[in-house]
Amino acid sequence: MNDRAGETVLRLSGIEKGYNRGKPNEVKVLRGCDLTVARGEVVALVAPSGAGKSTLLHIAGLLDTPDAGTVEIAGEALQDKSDRRRTLVRRAEVGFVYQFHHLLPEFSALENIMVPQLANGVARGAAEARARELLDSVGVGARADHRPAAMSGGEQQRVAFCRAMANGPKLLLADEPTGNLDPETSDRVFSALMQLVQETGLSALIATHNLELAARMDRRVRMNGGLLTAG
Numbered sequence: 001m002n003d004r005a006g007e008t009v010l011r012l013s014g015i016e017k018g019y020n021r022g023k024p025n026e027v028k029v030l031r032g033c034d035l036t037v038a039r040g041e042v043v044a045l046v047a048p049s050g051a052g053k054s055t056l057l058h059i060a061g062l063l064d065t066p067d068a069g070t071v072e073i074a075g076e077a078l079q080d081k082s083d084r085r086r087t088l089v090r091r092a093e094v095g096f097v098y099q100f101h102h103l104l105p106e107f108s109a110l111e112n113i114m115v116p117q118l119a120n121g122v123a124r125g126a127a128e129a130r131a132r133e134l135l136d137s138v139g140v141g142a143r144a145d146h147r148p149a150a151m152s153g154g155e156q157q158r159v160a161f162c163r164a165m166a167n168g169p170k171l172l173l174a175d176e177p178t179g180n181l182d183p184e185t186s187d188r189v190f191s192a193l194m195q196l197v198q199e200t201g202l203s204a205l206i207a208t209h210n211l212e213l214a215a216r217m218d219r220r221v222r223m224n225g226g227l228l229t230a231g
Ligand SMILES: Nc1ncnc2c1ncn2[C@@H]1O[C@H](COP(=O)(O)OP(=O)(O)OP(=O)(O)O)[C@@H](O)[C@H]1O
Pocket: 019, 020, 027, 029, 047, 048, 049, 050, 051, 052, 053, 054, 055, 056
């Protein structure tokens, strides 16, 4: 019996999205995107700049709503749910990593990873223990008390992964997570990410321009003309 392996963690169906709707300068970005990501699967989202990757990731991560189509996370349809329900699911089930780490500059690495846990109702001691464990797992435990500005780009990005993983999400969404790093650092950070994903059985949708990194993921989808195709 292999039900869990077959579980769909993310299902996007018929997603459409435009900006400036109804105005003469309307930009129709997504024209009916379909995508499923199974439990434990790492999918590369490959697309040229401006194709709509960020738009799709924001919709998948419940940060934005589609004009049409459905978004299911762990089997729950969320496109029409209340803001409160969407926020709860986002906090508990979704982790985000951005191209530029977006860490809070006035907080230490440790605190950056504690913040989402505290917002999710985790007790302080448990949040700190989890943060330390995550930092150790990606080799930056010694930087726990440092602020982002005192760390290298690769270290900052590993801290950003830890923050995304803090609440034990089912789904990791990453928008060019190694895009601002040099090739060697990018490779190291990506390997740390893949290891974390494999150890935790997480599902991930990772947008990248880097075809070598895309080739190391389980599956690739390409975005073109507002649609997704297997690639
Ligand atoms: N708030 C907005 N208002 C109007 N147009 C927008 C808005 N946000 C994005 N767009 C347009 O939608 C299109 C897709 O943007 P998006 O950021 O999703 O692309 P992307 O594939 O992530 O690009 P990049 O790789 O350059 O980050 C672009 O043409 C962009 O200019």
